Amino acid sequence: MKTLLLAAVLTCAAGMYAAEVQKKDVDIKAPDGINLKGTYFSVGRPGPAMLLLHQCNMNRHAWDGLAEDLASNGFNVLAIDFRGFGESGGEKLANPAQRAAARQKWPGDVDAAYAYLTSQKGVDQSRVAVGGASCGVTQSADLATRHPEIKALMLLSGTASDAAKAYIAGNPSLPVFGAASQGDAGAAKGIQEAVAASKDPKSIVKIYPGTEHGVPMFAKNPDLELMIVVWLKAQLTGAGETH
Secondary structure, three states, X not given: OHHHHXXXXXXXXXXXXXXXXXXXXXXXXXXXXXXXXXXEEEOOOOEEEXXXXXXXXXXXXXXXXXXXXXXHOOOEEEEEOOOOOOOOOOOOOOOHHHHHHHHHHHHHHHHHHHHHHHHOOOEEEEEXXXXXXXXXXXXXXXXXXXXXXXXXXXXXXXXXXXXXXXXXXXOXXXXXXXXXXXXXXXHHHHHHHHHHXXXXXXXXXXXXXXXXXXXXXXXXXXXXXXXXXXXXXXXHOOOOOOO
């Protein structure tokens, strides 16, 4: 019944925006000039926004389903490829040294993506959330420490840095949605710790059976994507809460 109720809420809201959603690939310049590829979903009217950061065995298109659902519910959404992944520039990460070098650049890349998103026409800069999976969890949570105007975090199967957990703990009005699979033990522990740091009563943690890591949890647990969209609507629009 709960899943049906969530679906009904989304269906009603989605009809308002679906016909106006425009999807386009975009280019974003990193601080060192590297080209980052993104996909931007615009609802064509003022509204909240969401930045999505992929896990490190996927690319930005892992988020296409969630991004389309969010856009159909009034969110302007940007998903990017990290440098070295997908269609973004930079060395392909074939060895540990290349991976370490790329990760040092990612915070600047993520800041550039955030700046692009918040500069888009119709994006309400006072209502922006960020979400990530796996390695994208660390980048998402760290982004919030650099941009205190971020209003909500959505974290799947990953670990927030100690600095990010301290930031979450010190900001009781920052809600966190976290989910992981029970059999994905390290990621589940990381998500539980990130959500436990939050003092916002609207924070939620969901631990599912199985071993799926990050976005593949959506296929195994069809309620998860619905829950994320409704939760984000509640945080950024005040709509969609179910009690």
